[in-house]
Amino acid sequence: MTKDEIVEKLKAAQRSHIEWVACAEALVSGAEVDKNKIPLTYANCEFGRWYYGAGQCLSVLPTFNALEEPHKALHGFYHEIFVTLYGEEAEKSFLKKLFTNQKKHTAEKYENAKAVLPQLEQASNQMVRSLRLLEVEVFTMSDDKFAKLYCN
Numbered sequence: 001m002t003k004d005e006i007v008e009k010l011k012a013a014q015r016s017h018i019e020w021v022a023c024a025e026a027l028v029s030g031a032e033v034d035k036n037k038i039p040l041t042y043a044n045c046e047f048g049r050w051y052y053g054a055g056q057c058l059s060v061l062p063t064f065n066a067l068e069e070p071h072k073a074l075h076g077f078y079h080e081i082f083v084t085l086y087g088e089e090a091e092k093s094f095l096k097k098l099f100t101n102q103k104k105h106t107a108e109k110y111e112n113a114k115a116v117l118p119q120l121e122q123a124s125n126q127m128v129r130s131l132r133l134l135e136v137e138v139f140t141m142s143d144d145k146f147a148k149l150y151c152n
Contacts, residue, residue, distance in 0.1 A: 057151035077120035
């Protein structure tokens with residue numbers, strides 16, 4: 001993996017996590033759910049697969065390790081919003097239950113879900129800041145130091 005490829009992966013992760021926040025905001029405003037936006041665990045999203053896979057070549061960098069907690073938190077808050085609105089059973093058979101049975105949600109469910117949004121946004125902001133810091137660190141790293149990371 002080259003420095004440019006890593007930087008592009010980090011930029012894509014920033015965009016992706018901002019999109020998850022927008023999706024959560026849409027959920028609590030009553031918008032329809034895109035089947036591609038069901039909650040994923042932090043290790044199963046595209047970034048998580050990279051982070052726990054090929055990205056581990058950067059694990060000696062504190063800026064890399066600083067990504068883990070806000071990333072976990074972001075997925076946790078999104079999951080909480082989703083479960084508040086659709087219940088645990090929707091997770092187990094999301095496509096079957098959610099799209100075949102459009103149920104009305106109570107105002108209380110929406111209010112409870114909306115209450116989680118600030119935490120989700122805070123985790124997202126931290127995640128994006130951490131991604132940007134890592135992006136700068138990798139981009140400005142000397143070729144010699146980068147070669148020692150064994151990312152190739």
